[in-house]
Amino acid sequence: MVHQFFYPKTIAIIGATSDPKKFGNAVSANLVEDKELQAEIFPVNPKATEIFGLKCYESVLEIEKEIDLAIILVPSKAVPLVVDQCIEKNVKRVIIISAGFGEINDEGKKIEQEMKRKSLEVGMRLIGPNCVGIQNIGIGMNASFVQKPSKGNVSMVTQSGSFGAAILYEMVGQGLGFTKFANLGNMIDLNLTDLLEYFISDEDSKVVCVYLENVVNGRAFYNKLVEVSAKKPTVVLKGGRTAAGMKSASSHTGSIATDYNSLKAAVKQAGATLCESLGDYIAAIKAFSFLPEPKGGRIGVLTNSGGSAVLFSDHSEEMGLELVDFTEDFKKKINPHVIPLVKKVNPLDMIAGANGEGYYQVTKAMLEDPNIDIVVPCCVIPTFLEMKPDEHYKGVIKAWNETGRKKPIFPIFMSGSLLDTIKEFAEKEKTPIFLSPKEAAFAVKVLYERMKNYSK
Amino acid sequence: MVHQFFYPKTIAIIGATSDPKKFGNAVSANLVEDKELQAEIFPVNPKATEIFGLKCYESVLEIEKEIDLAIILVPSKAVPLVVDQCIEKNVKRVIIISAGFGEINDEGKKIEQEMKRKSLEVGMRLIGPNCVGIQNIGIGMNASFVQKPSKGNVSMVTQSGSFGAAILYEMVGQGLGFTKFANLGNMIDLNLTDLLEYFISDEDSKVVCVYLENVVNGRAFYNKLVEVSAKKPTVVLKGGRTAAGMKSASSHTGSIATDYNSLKAAVKQAGATLCESLGDYIAAIKAFSFLPEPKGGRIGVLTNSGGSAVLFSDHSEEMGLELVDFTEDFKKKINPHVIPLVKKVNPLDMIAGANGEGYYQVTKAMLEDPNIDIVVPCCVIPTFLEMKPDEHYKGVIKAWNETGRKKPIFPIFMSGSLLDTIKEFAEKEKTPIFLSPKEAAFAVKVLYERMKNYSK
DSSP: OOHHHHSOSEEEEETOOSOTTSHHHHHHHHHHSOTTOOSEEEEEOTTOSEETTEEOBSSGGGOSSOOSEEEEOSOGGGHHHHHHHHHHHTOSEEEEOOOOSTTTOHHHHHHHHHHHHHHHHTTOEEEOSSOOEEEEGGGTEEEESSOOOOEEEEEEEESSHHHHHHHHHHHHHTTOOEEEEEEOTTOSSSOHHHHHHHHHHOTTOSEEEEEESOOSSHHHHHHHHHHHHHHSOEEEEESOOSHHHHHHHHHHHSSOOOOHHHHHHHHHHHTOEEESSHHHHHHHHHHHHHOOOOSSOEEEEEESOHHHHHHHHHHHHHTTOEEOOOOHHHHHHHGGGSOTTOOOSSSEEOOTTOOHHHHHHHHHHHHHOTTOSEEEEEEEOOOSTTOOTTHHHHHHHHHHHHTTTOSOBOOEEEOGGGGHHHHHHHHHHTOOOBOSHHHHHHHHHHHHHHHHHHOO | OOHHHHSOSEEEEETOOSOTTSHHHHHHHHHHSOTTOOSEEEEEOTTOSEETTEEOBSSGGGOSSOOSEEEEOSOGGGHHHHHHHHHHHTOSEEEEOOOOSTTTOHHHHHHHHHHHHHHHHTTOEEEOSSOOEEEEGGGTEEEESSOOOOEEEEEEEESOHHHHHHHHHHHHHTTOOEEEEEEOTTOSSSOHHHHHHHHHHOTTOSEEEEEESOOSSHHHHHHHHHHHHHHSOEEEEESOOSHHHHHHHHHHHSSOOOOHHHHHHHHHHTTOEEESSHHHHHHHHHHHHHOOOOSSOEEEEEESOHHHHHHHHHHHHHTTOEEOOOOHHHHHHHGGGSOTTOOOSSSEEOOTTOOHHHHHHHHHHHHHOTTOSEEEEEEEOOOSTTOOTTHHHHHHHHHHHHTTTOSOBOOEEEOGGGGHHHHHHHHHHTOOOBOSHHHHHHHHHHHHHHHHHHOO
């Protein structure tokens, strides 16, 4: 059922326009200008004859072909009529982007229910209203007014549209790619549970992430969360954890925000990963998107900066993680690759002069060491001794690639503005970067916890 | 006493070299190539006659002028002899960058103590050994092997050298400028307390930040922390809070890390701001560096993204902050600047279509409202309706400038890769950006707490 939203062959844009000051324009441009998208596009607008070089229709009823998906962008007052026309046309799936319904007042809620009732009677399913739309990045379909991220293995369903977009943009800046994105808005028909169910069987979705404020049917949501978590890592962030947050959330979606304590318990019980800030959310998704599960929890750390590794040790202990003692074998193995000043303890502080080759050798030794399950290469990017700002990161990734990416690595690379070359490299190689000791420790924690919950 | 380290008229670089593969080269280049620095530079290296176009001396003893500051970069074995020569030459201040002393073994500790004893006998003071050096950004002096940040009002003393550098780089990436930077390494003579004392009276230092792992004399440190905190915001981050962290820290500096619970109590008692992660540390320093103190704790939030403001509300409540109810006057005032769909509650969700002009008007109304002390403009940068990615931020700053920057603002701007133009603008205008709801809430909290502790 959800599948047809993501794979339409024909799409009507009702409220398409060439006026760049309207949302209808952004959605039209995003759909029409994507060369990869195979679907046929039908702009609908009684005031135009052509939009983006395509013939424009007076109403959806005039389109000669069957319509798989209609996207509604007209002002809220006109939406019920357009929905009626979609029903008459036998459109299968509808996304109502227009706002001004249940989030505004009770009258809006009534109109929503009436549209829903009529649509479900004929089997026409709805996403929205009051949303930014959906994307199937895998086939180049951007049926939303926000930007499309690069391709990857993450799927997201979010109740907050522009916040969902902010998360997308932030993740793209950190090299994360997506496959499906859906913002559900007021959720009069399709809700979070429907999307979770779809992501369970969608092969392209390797990681599922959810941003939610209120849950429609708690029991159904919980059951689906159990199912999806058993099959793939699922990361949940809830807005409206506190009284103040719940008040904001109610104003935002027009629904009463779900109580956090019960949701928290349910998410943990279901085996999903619960996050409480944007930073933690992104860290968790990076871990699941890029990294294999560890075989155990024994961490090895290398660094060129004592303080960074000290902070990582602190965050690790606070999160219940364990830095392992190095074996004599391991110490012997790394001996040729570190200067005599280096003490062979974990974290291994290779001191400021350590270069990319040293990072490659020591990372590789850790990845090959049966005593170490998780490797954390920590690096303050040096701007001296003619070292290149990306040689340490490249050394680490080379070691990871040569050992078949079997163990998870959490490279912490701190450098401020120097980071761009590394970001590009990371995006090309599909490898993660963590930006602070705390972010990396949290990522280790969630990956390790998932392994404990689901391995064997 | 510390002053002379930061304002030398003559500097000897002992171990200067043209070989770019040595630390001595980085330090030489950083000192010689800065056109702003007025001090005279004397390279010392028996194997060279000229370095960077400057005459090179066989030893410090051969320099004809008096030397205010000598920087020692020779291998550890040669350091005691060089220190003896500095004493003979009557050098006033010495920075030993070379490593390989107390952090390695007891023999190293003995050598350190002997150097210290001899130096103090003649009044020659030491920074180091095992450090990256110091910087006086205000006069263009970079006596270290790390990069120099841009000019500003923040001073930092750090026990971890390359971690200090990482923090510098990260802060520079977020528009923060510095005035003084000192990494003290093994602290055989000058310690954190000496630097705190100096920062109290240094007019250029408006914000003081400290990264520490162990404190030499707890009572003296505490007393100085009380003094400096009373005069200027002081931000403290400690590495080695946990058993694992303390173990790492001991290996790093060769000293036993200070117990965290007693330090925590002391820092709070002293009125300084304690942070427990790199992210919090940077957020606090941004708040103090850029923003005036609030007159109270009543927060007004505007946003174009419901979810972001919901998360900000959550973090605020968790940190004990309060979103104020808008007055009828305020609602009337903003009425012309928001669309009818907008509910006039705090957070004010202006919905995705809000543009830069709307942000300008509403931010200004909040800054002028006697009912609001703190303004949090929250924005997911739109990529539609022909809006420019920086118009909202510019609108916010315009409102802040026009109202005389009297109230603190905490702009949260989320956009991933679009952010560069805003960063440039922020750096030029000397205005802050916060990158997540949690970061902004923490920054509000520390600024508000300082106001409560120190205002009247």
